[in-house]
Amino acid sequence: MTTITKIALGNNGPLVSKLGLGCMRMSPVWGSAARDEQESVATIQEALDNGINFLNTGDFYGSGHNELLVGKAIKGRRDDAFISVKFGAIFYGGQWLGLDLRPIAIKNFINYSLVRLGIDTIDLYQPCRLDNSVPIEDVIGTVADLIKEGKVRYLGVSEINADQLRKAHSIHPVTALEIGYSLADRQIERDLLPTAKELGIGVVAFANTAEGLLTGDMKAPLAANDHRNHFSRFQGENLVKNLEKVEVLTKMANEKGYTPTQLAIAWVNAQGDHIMPLVSMSSRARLPENSQAMEVVFTPEEMNTLNTVFAPGAIAGGTYLVR
Numbered sequence: 001m002t003t004i005t006k007i008a009l010g011n012n013g014p015l016v017s018k019l020g021l022g023c024m025r026m027s028p029v030w031g032s033a034a035r036d037e038q039e040s041v042a043t044i045q046e047a048l049d050n051g052i053n054f055l056n057t058g059d060f061y062g063s064g065h066n067e068l069l070v071g072k073a074i075k076g077r078r079d080d081a082f083i084s085v086k087f088g089a090i091f092y093g094g095q096w097l098g099l100d101l102r103p104i105a106i107k108n109f110i111n112y113s114l115v116r117l118g119i120d121t122i123d124l125y126q127p128c129r130l131d132n133s134v135p136i137e138d139v140i141g142t143v144a145d146l147i148k149e150g151k152v153r154y155l156g157v158s159e160i161n162a163d164q165l166r167k168a169h170s171i172h173p174v175t176a177l178e179i180g181y182s183l184a185d186r187q188i189e190r191d192l193l194p195t196a197k198e199l200g201i202g203v204v205a206f207a208n209t210a211e212g213l214l215t216g217d218m219k220a221p222l223a224a225n226d227h228r229n230h231f232s233r234f235q236g237e238n239l240v241k242n243l244e245k246v247e248v249l250t251k252m253a254n255e256k257g258y259t260p261t262q263l264a265i266a267w268v269n270a271q272g273d274h275i276m277p278l279v280s281m282s283s284r285a286r287l288p289e290n291s292q293a294m295e296v297v298f299t300p301e302e303m304n305t306l307n308t309v310f311a312p313g314a315i316a317g318g319t320y321l322v323r
Contacts, residue, residue, distance in 0.1 A: 002291040004051040007273055011200030013154060013175040014123070016082050018269065019294055020054035020204060021047045022280035026069055027062025028094070035282040037069065043284050044073035048080045050291065056178075056204070056278055058086035058128060059113045067116035075118060084124040084204070085113055086158055086178070101127055101134040103142040110151055124176060126156030136167050144172040156204075162191040169199050176202040178278070183249070183267055183310040184210035184233075184242070185319070190312070197274065205271075206278040209264045211319055213242060216250040216260035233317035241316050248309045258296060262289060266296035267306060 006015045026040035057066045074081045087109045090097040146152040154175035157168050168174050177196050209215050220239045228234040253260045268277045279290045
């Protein structure tokens with residue numbers, strides 16, 4: 001399997017793998033069923049064996065199920081893993097209720113996370129997003145206090161805008177920004193990515209295939225029970241036009257001897273040494289393909305083609321991604 005290189009997470013952050021493992025889909029989230037637990041644990045352990053040490057989870061993924069899984073996988077090898085945890089989202093019966101970012105709630109959340117993970121310190125701790133329900137000074141300040149207490153090593157933030165990023169960084173140094181980024185979702189290139197780079201903040205980029213749009217496997221129309229039907233990007237004529245653009249990616253992938261998914265990940269990887277593709281996987285079978293994507297090299301002509309066909313705003317309709 002491909003050897004994954006290490007990068008510094010931000011200007012002053014730790015060394016982590018250039019490819020991150022998203023663990024969310026191993027747990028029941030958004031109504032999906034839990035995957036085979038033994039396979040999920042084996043996937044995490046094989047990722048660690050092959051140098052993918054950045055593990056991304058959330059305390060609300062499967063109501064703690066995901067953290068328990070990660071905890072099982074890293075037992076006895078804590079030093080091999082860099083654990084990133086999101087907090088703040090409240091679910092009930094599989095339904096999103098909102099955020100709870102009060103300091104008292106954050107202090108409660110982290111204690112449960114540490115127990116489920118079976119560790120003493122979380123490497124990267126971050127609110128899953130900010131909604132102005134609690135002053136940002138209180139949210140970031142609470143995580144800063146947890147860092148002083150030794151329960152957290154580094155501060156992260158997720159799905160926020162450039163102004164919020166600057167504000168958070170002024171309160172306590174932000175090590176990493178987690179945000180959706182793909183050929184189909186490039187709106188963050190205008191303000192957010194330049195701000196992160198200016199401030200020396202690493203970027204953990206999820207949704208590299210834009211909810212499956214860039215895999216080359218999607219067909220129009222989607223099945224009636226597909227949850228993506230809720231998003232305008234996957235509806236009617238929008239989906240038809242979007243898939244026409246994906247054909248360019250598929251053709252290029254075929255010519256280069258890769259899959260469209262690999263090229264989608266590779267494009268994100270190529271956007272900078274400070275940007276980490278975060279790829280969700282729930283089976284060991286996905287590891288070789290996704291790892292190999294980190295070896296893909298584009299010619300200037302290929303990169304120009306992709307950047308032209310998938311120019312910012314070229315994909316019709318939106319998704320849940322913050323804009």
